[in-house]
Amino acid sequence: MKKILMILAAENFRDEEYSIPRKYWESQGADVITASTDSFSRGVLGTEVNNDFLLDEVSEDLFDGIFFVGGAGCMDLEENEDAKTLAEEFVKAGKVSGAICAAPRLFLAWGILKGKKCTGWNGDNEFSKLAEKAKAIFTGESCTRDGKIVTADGPDSAAECAEEYWSVL
Numbered sequence: 001m002k003k004i005l006m007i008l009a010a011e012n013f014r015d016e017e018y019s020i021p022r023k024y025w026e027s028q029g030a031d032v033i034t035a036s037t038d039s040f041s042r043g044v045l046g047t048e049v050n051n052d053f054l055l056d057e058v059s060e061d062l063f064d065g066i067f068f069v070g071g072a073g074c075m076d077l078e079e080n081e082d083a084k085t086l087a088e089e090f091v092k093a094g095k096v097s098g099a100i101c102a103a104p105r106l107f108l109a110w111g112i113l114k115g116k117k118c119t120g121w122n123g124d125n126e127f128s129k130l131a132e133k134a135k136a137i138f139t140g141e142s143c144t145r146d147g148k149i150v151t152a153d154g155p156d157s158a159a160e161c162a163e164e165y166w167s168v169l
Helices: 015-028 072-077 079-093 105-107 121-131 154-168
Strands: 003-007 009-012 030-036 040-042 048-050 065-068 096-100 143-146 148-150
Touching: 003 015, 003 079, 009 015, 009 072, 015 030, 015 154, 040 154, 065 079, 072 143, 079 096, 079 105, 096 154, 105 121, 105 148, 143 154, 148 154
Parallel strands: 003 030, 003 065, 009 040, 065 096, 096 148
Antiparallel strands: 040 048, 143 148
16 A cells, blocks of 8 residues: 655645545555645635644655645745655655645755756746746646656646656655
């Protein structure tokens, strides 16, 4: 059984970017585990999640992949060393790493997407500018995979992203 670690912001994660991938992966037989900076997370649309772990309680070796859920709240993780370290460890171990909507910005900030094709929510062309600054290759696609890194642009792409992620898990 594949084990996927979903990273949620404590507040204001994007509900569909959590629920759609989770439901799909569980339908494929995966065990989906959540972690955050708090034991409880609340989505923008009111979804409530009792997280399985705090970020500092999990390590890469327990999971087959990691997925960062988007929404405005995910940017609170940019300065979080536990989140950054986890993301780096998954990439270094060659495991599937995903991010959707605003969450690919975390990967840009942490240097994970340098030289990689990626996408993300691009309001006011902000993501494309950040990608250029981070020496990443912005595709403008709804979902982009480069090796074992999968990024997507928002809630409308959650199902496509979940399927693409699963295909390389």
